[in-house]
Amino acid sequence: MYVTAAMPAPLALKTPSAKPNIVRQRTVTIKPGKHLFLEGDPADRIFEVASGVLRLTRIMEDGRRQVIAFGYPGDTVGFPSDGRYHTDCDALVPSTLVVHRRDQLESAKGDPALHLRLLQAALREISGMQDHFMMLGRKSSVEKLASFLRVLTDRVGEPLGDFDQVTLPMTRADIADFLGLTTETVSRTFTQLRKAKIIAIDHVNTVIILKPIALRAIAEGDDD
Amino acid sequence: MYVTAAMPAPLALKTPSAKPNIVRQRTVTIKPGKHLFLEGDPADRIFEVASGVLRLTRIMEDGRRQVIAFGYPGDTVGFPSDGRYHTDCDALVPSTLVVHRRDQLESAKGDPALHLRLLQAALREISGMQDHFMMLGRKSSVEKLASFLRVLTDRVGEPLGDFDQVTLPMTRADIADFLGLTTETVSRTFTQLRKAKIIAIDHVNTVIILKPIALRAIAEGDDD
DNA sequence: CGACGCGTTGATATGGCTCAAGAGTGGTGG
């Protein structure tokens, strides 16, 4: 569910008229700051993000926090292991989710097409997490932030004139905890990219990608 | 496939006599240094480790390497995304693997029990990776090494007198690339734990856990 | 208007990296 370039299967959100034998999809809404689930909760439901942005986190006893992923539309969150959730999950902006019962994923019963789609989501999740590993373990702070902005822009960027623009619904602290940095370093690194004219920053949480090629080069470590 | 405390379902390796309508499980063997697959290869098969130890890695163009996971017996490797493998995979010691065709995982056909087991493996994988994130992003070098030794001991440790002992088939460089450190730091951190009498080291690649409680405290950051 | 949360910037500290030199360790061939 880490924001990936690969486009996920689109969600069929609209309820398919009122045919009695077609089950209406269950959805929930969640407001910013509210938790969808907490680490250790019994995991009986799996969620597909239809709109909004979720935040998945792990917290250590002493307060250190790791943001595991941001859940954007098309992402699936709440994969259980041993019947429990293994992260906290809350919303950054008002969000709507399609709900699936866990046993639909874990048993042979239920819609095979749904079944397959959830499995594909799990596999995409694993693949995306592998990228994240490389970023956390082996990249410098600029490379981390550049990778982050690049992936996010590919996924949810919007054209603005000749450039792409991306809105960041998360705080600098969230980004820091996602990248394994401090808020100060994230802030300084934003400044560094801004001074290099690679990005421009509007209203703190809106980033315009001025030089996508340069950004990609930094993200991949291809510059020197 | 990151070594996890959760015990996986045992593998039925023995071929179920010669009943003609029961499919004999396909297995492969792989020698140290040989690759099972490379990043980008078409992923038509999924493997369950029956014996041995595998190493899953990602490599950047400039040579920086991240060890994604070590594959121990009971682990499943080779989860595809978009039909391709997303890591390199080779063997640290001679290993045997049970092979499954990819379409057995991704279609409704095939043994439902197998289907379920592979899905469970994918979910375990996701859960284990989430632990790994916290380790890479937010832990100090001692905490990283302590976590690594603890998980490995839980998973494949063997009793030795009053203590648990664990054999490390991987080099210091492998451990470093798994934990996001350098070999020098890994070595120094081993020395540090050894001098604190928390572990003892035999023949470089055999570690004896002298103080499991202390090791766990360090791993979780519960000490100060 | 004041207080608080968030972001930025500056000064300093430090954990882990880099560079460099030895010390095991295992394999090979004479």
Add this chain to the structure above:
DNA sequence: CCACCACTCTTGAGCCATATCAACGCGTCG
């Protein structure tokens, strides 16, 4: 069986990227 070589591991010294500590600006909300 030993000598040599290649490779891994350990240790040391110095440095650098990022963390830490601190101050301040800005916007928002009560």
